[in-house]
Amino acid sequence: MFQQRINNLRQKFLKEKLDAVLISSVSNITYLTGFTNFSEKEREAYIFIGKKFAYIITDARYTEAVKKEVLHLTLFERGGKKSTEDLLKKHKSQVKKLGIEEDNLTVAEHKIIRKHFKNTKHFDVNHLRSIKTEEEISKIEKACKIGDLAFEYILKKIKAGLTEKEIAGELEDFIRSKGAAISFPPIVAFGENSAVPHHQTGPSTLFVRSGQKGQIVLFDFGVKYENYCSDMTRTVFFGKPGKKQKDIYETVLKAQQEAIEYINGVLKSGKAVKAAKADKAARDYITSKGYKSIPHSLGHGIGLDVHEHPSLSPKSKEILKEGMVFSIEPGIYLPEAGGVRIEDLFVLEKKGLRQLTHSPNKLIAV
């Protein structure tokens, strides 16, 4: 499988008239090798592929593990007397034009590379990843399934006196108990905090406010299962929701439905499904109801990364294709009343969208 991915990559860069590519992003390295142990924060490895060579470059901390797990690439151990530059120099004469990940490689790294390769050009691996294989989809589906179970579990746990942090901790524990990991730190937002789309889960406490409207509880969390991520958001009410809250909820839910119907409709007509148009369908519905437009994208691709291609946003130039997996997650955020977001994952199939998250989406008051 990984050899096949290297072959596809080679085909792509040759088509783009590149002689070799240097891959630096950790999730692309994982995609091409299955190896998941490199840190996102520090540069611990590269993959360097030419017409007739294919290296993984790393240091002595990783060589033992790489020797065992990455059999389809030649290991180059950097450190001590051998540097990455030595390897690059060795292949200098064969490489007139080098592909690099301009959206990942740093200016400092590029300075070093340019000493040996004057001619570099952006090379995009991410698009290779956007159309998923059946195996990848089934891993994402499994992650979604665990997410659904986690939501079911956490709904039973909600009670007055708990903090956002405690609920997030319970979610994490549950996910771990299923042999999976979180795909990002869970967001749990109470009341007004839910109006901050990326609220930092904190010490706010859930309490019963007598005579007041229900307190919003927003959950945005994801599961990582065999390296593949899920992502979902549900907004529930602690206490009985007020009229305005209900209206926001129904509007967001309907906006999601608008996007789904738009995508399925265009697909049926046989035309290309533009991601920006799907975004617009949901966005326009929300503004038509008198609310402010969604302050973020409608959705994002998902796979080895929580956020990857395609992007469903106003500026997106992407076409949604069969095999792509992405979120649809409209939201309305009112600074005083709070925010509502509903997020599900879908895979685009021949006949239309198939939903991968199955948690109930009708208004829940606990």
Place this chain on the structure above:
Amino acid sequence: MFQQRINNLRQKFLKEKLDAVLISSVSNITYLTGFTNFSEKEREAYIFIGKKFAYIITDARYTEAVKKEVLHLTLFERGGKKSTEDLLKKHKSQVKKLGIEEDNLTVAEHKIIRKHFKNTKHFDVNHLRSIKTEEEISKIEKACKIGDLAFEYILKKIKAGLTEKEIAGELEDFIRSKGAAISFPPIVAFGENSAVPHHQTGPSTLFVRSGQKGQIVLFDFGVKYENYCSDMTRTVFFGKPGKKQKDIYETVLKAQQEAIEYINGVLKSGKAVKAAKADKAARDYITSKGYKSIPHSLGHGIGLDVHEHPSLSPKSKEILKEGMVFSIEPGIYLPEAGGVRIEDLFVLEKKGLRQLTHSPNKLIAV
């Protein structure tokens, strides 16, 4: 405090003849604002500081939170009709030379910036962070204290039948129960796995091997407390260690002691303490005993990031100064026998190193 840090930064870039700096790394943004919610994986914010302006640039997902928490910077909300470029352009005429973080900014971002600022130069924020204030040290100390408690706790939990992953999970749970977070995914390595310095904690199971030598259990984990990290490694034996294992253990422990004594000795003599020389002291001791040299650096600074300045490595050009906090972590790794690493954190004070981690370091057999 954060305003003071901005002032120090301004002083530094003016001294380097820069008119403004664009800060992109998340931990530097946290250092300058206290705001911790931006993702490391995607570019969600910049800080743009000139002689007479100081902006934080982010999008609508974060503006509500930033308005509340970052009062000393002017908020520029990008997205919709306003882009980061618009703000940069506005200040073009005032900025002849712009400082950027070349080790963080991507080639793609630099391309855009260069359209407006032909003259850019690397600007280093990390060195501002390497000397810690008392408040920062006390946060790291608190993180170390929780780490020590976690080690004490986990020692009691070790028993045959447990997997590496389960033990790592127990460590995480304990750390979370103390109101803290992990500073990185804990490494737990059994037996031969301990010979891989960055082993990926997995399904290996601890078992009693009759008639054989003790099985190595290596723990490398850290705590994050109020954004500040700790990091520690202990290697214990499940069963009675063999003679070779004992010798490795004692050699690593002595190597750590050699580095400590070297640093304290040079400090006493009033000379500059070179980080590379401290690394050499431990390294030479290990090779003098017939073992292979340490396949990683002897140590690293720690603070908002688990790894930051200064680096204690053969190539390091840094001088260890009062107020710096760093690890000293020699190791010996034998592919068949397993590996031993011992890691503690220290702060350099006027009179010498003060150890911040206090877990016992004498050989433990459980």
